[in-house]
Amino acid sequence: MIDGERTAAAARRRVAAVLFDMDGTLLDSEPAYYASDRDFLAGYGIDYTEELNASFTGRGAYEMMRALERMYPDSPIRALSLEERIRMKDEAYARYAPSRVKAFPAVEAFARELSRRGVGLAIASGSSPEVIELMIRGNGLDGLFAVRVSSAEVPRGKPEPDVFLEAARRLGVEPGSCLVLEDSRYGVAAARAAGMSCIALPVAGSRAMEEFGSADIVVEGGAVAFDPEAALRAFDWERRA
The missing domain is CATH 3.40.50.1000 (HAD superfamily/HAD-like)
Incomplete structure (x- = not known):
């Protein structure tokens, strides 16, 4: 309505x-994005909770990745360039999303x-x-x-x-x-x-x-x-x- x-x-x-x-x-x-992001980020020691995900809803992928770098300064994800992180994030989603x-x-x-x-x-x-x-x-x-x-x-x-x-x-x-x-x-x-x-x-x-x-x-x-x-x-x- x-x-x-x-x-x-x-x-x-x-x-x-x-x-x-x-x-x-x-x-x-959004559910598929959250699931794929959660699994991808877990591999880099980032606990991507539902609350954290909600805080990024509506923000772009680049803004999200920059913010996570600041929030998790000890994460090995910092060794990746921003473009590499986005590519890997997209690849995780592409594997997960098409059928869902x-x-x-x-x-x-x-x-x-x-x-x-x-x-x-x-x-x-x-x-x-x-x-x-x-x-x-x-x-x-x-x-x-x-x-x-x-x-x-x-x-x-x-x-x-x-x-x-x-x-x-x-x-x-x-x-x-x-x-x-x-x-x-x-x-x-x-x-x-x-x-x-x-x-x-x-x-x-x-x-x-x-x-x-x-x-x-x-x-x-x-x-x-x-x-x-x-x-x-x-x-x-x-x-x-």
Whole structure:
């Protein structure tokens, strides 16, 4: 469901493009990411707990690895370059995820209807370009998302707006005409910093209204509770030429 008060506030805004966060928003991938990261990091003496994982939700892989280096100064992972750590992290996920990660049906249906209407679509994710490609193709979504931007391709990851601004640039639309779907507070902050509208799909266990109050619409219950028809009614949609 969608919070009615916030839906009314967002209504009639014109949207030319929708930017989707990938993990936890479009794809039900967070459990697989946590399991693969936990196993990979355990080999370097890092106890990657659920609480620690939650603190990184919505942050890019590079930001996560830099933070872990500071938190575990004695870990042998410090002997690896940042690029090596990201490559090994991605390889662990690629072994684990393909058979386990699927799109959230309602969010995928929303994207497909927007595509049918001629609305611009993009992925704007903290995952690496290689993982974005693997998961979008693996779920048969590559025809929907010609534009895919990773935080690794811009100077700053979320909560800075860079990844969303780059997605808008590649789509050829103004930031103010974009709508973002996000599941993390960092992503919502990035969307707002970019001057974009935002639908928040809070992750399980988050304090939805406290952490996501700046979003135009908050869907309590996250992607599994998302109603694409309600979201379609909440905005005016601009078909791209």
